[in-house]
Amino acid sequence: MSLENMIPMVDTLAWHKPIQKELKQAATRVLDSGRYILGEEVAGFEQDVAHYLQAKETVSCANGTDALVLALSAAGLGPGDEVITTPFTFFATAEAIVRVGATPVFVDIEPESFNIDPARVQAAVTRKTRAVLAVHMFGMPARIQEIQALCKDHSLWLIEDCAQSFGACVNGQMTGTFGDFGCFSFFPSKNLGGFGDGGLVTAQSGAMAEQLKVLRNHGSRVQYQHEYVGYNSRLDEMQAALLRVKLKHIEHYNKERRKLAECYRTHLQGVEVLLPSGMEHVYHQFTILVDQRDNLKAHLANQGIASAVYYPLSLHQQPVFKDLKITQDLFVAEQTARRCLSLPIFPGMKEAQVKHVAKAVSGFFAEASESPGYWFSEAAS
Ligand SMILES: Cc1ncc(COP(=O)(O)O)c(C=O)c1O
Structure with a gap:
């Protein structure tokens, strides 16, 4: 099998090829500036993201x-x-909760969306609940307006984990602007993927943004005076400059992802995405549910096609959480972790490659007595 016939999960070189000149110019600008931490590029990137998301405040990290x-x-x-x-x-997601000393309370997901079920959230609220941390999995928005209303009713903080949902929106409003905070990742494979690590938090008020800025810089507002024990968590100038280039193209990248997802659906019979009206999915992943998941994965690998299991265990099954009190059954999450398989999707991927993957998947199902699904047939009936 020749290398060009192999299909990876993400091909960053194919993705970046059309913008190489712009990227090199941005990198040179930073090298020549002599300033590498918290300078003009970081401030400019934060402003650009605030403008794109229509977020009140943005603080990178x-x-x-x-x-x-x-x-x-x-x-x-x-x-x-x-x-x-x-x-x-x-x-x-859960690691961060434990890192600040709080306790994660897991509630099950909806069978049709991979996202947290608002009704289950409601049932889990106790006297000790202080926040809901909702994730927009695989680029599909969670039912964030219902969760927002619920948080308001119970006076809870709402934090959105938008690591996988840059550009996804609900009724025209971007994910990351519904909650008190929206948290983004610029890990290279993300929809707005950088060239190393990077992150950003949106906030609803200047006061909260100020607090985030102090925390990301050793709890310090004035140099060498420390009000809190904070963190060293700053985005660097090089990342910011390169991310500004990619941000200019994000609409195009997300459009490409949607087109590729449509192509998968056309060529993969039995796969449907149930999108409630008003929700705009950005397909960070194209994930199907399959009983014989590991066999399908091996079948694809034999043909040079990558696939990935995001994620093989529901978090309550992780060794580190073995002593955590579980208050609700997490059946859908467990079954999803057992059956999920993500197929390659990335800007720069060719429709011919999608058809090739779809053909390989269909070939597997023609032999097996199963068809792929996006949701659970057990729970959907
Ligand atoms: C849902 C979710 N939350 C949080 C993170 C953490 O982001 P990072 O890898 O930039 O720390 C990721 C990254 O993979 C993620 O997918």
């Missing part, structure tokens, strides 16, 4: 995990506080 930690810290959460969240997400 070192990565998406820190974005969550900074938001939870700025909200003043700590020991004794419960934060309701989804168990079907990357580990960092």
Whole structure:
């Protein structure tokens, strides 16, 4: 099998090829500036993102995990506080909650969206609940307006984990602007992927943005005076300059992802995406549900096609959470972790490549007595 016939999960070189000149100019600008931390590029990037998302305030930081930690810290959460969240997400979501000393309370996801179920959130609220941390998984918005209303009713902080949802919106409003804080990651494979680590928090008020800025810089407002024990979590000038280039093209990238997803649906019978009206999905991942997941993965690998399991365990099944009190059954999350398989999707991917992957998947199902699904047939019936 020749290398050009292999299909990776993300091909960053194919993605960046059309903008190489712009990227090199931006990198040279930073090299020539002599300023590498918290300078004009970072300030400019924060403004550009605020404008794109229509967010009141934006504060960049070192990565998406820190974005969550900074938001939870700025909200003043700590020991004794419960934060309701989804168990079907990357580990960092719950890790950040534990990192500030609070306790994650996992509630199940909806069978049709991979996202936290607002009715389950409502049922999990206790006297100790202080916040809801909702994740927009795979680029599909969670039912954020229902969760927002619920948080208002119970006076809870709402934090959105938008690591996978840059540019996704609900009724024209961007994810990351519904909550008190929206936390973004610029890990290279993300929809707005950088060239290393990077993150950003949106906030609803200048006071909260100021708090985030102090926390990201060792708890210091005035040099060498420290009001809090904070973090060293700053985005660097080089990342900011390169991300500004990619931000200019984000609409195009997300449009490409939607087109590729449509192509998958056309060529993969039985896969449907149930999108409530008004929701704009940005397909960070194109994920299907399959009983014989590991066999399908091996079948694709034999044909040079990458696929990935995001994520193989519901977080309550992780060894580190073995002693955590589980208050609700997490059946859908467990089953989803057992059956999910993400297929390659990235800007720069060719429709011919999507058709090739779809053909390989269909070939597998022609032999197996199963068809792929996007949601659980058990729960959907
Ligand atoms: C849902 C989710 N939350 C948080 C993170 C953490 O972001 P980072 O890797 O930038 O720390 C990720 C990154 O993979 C993620 O997918």
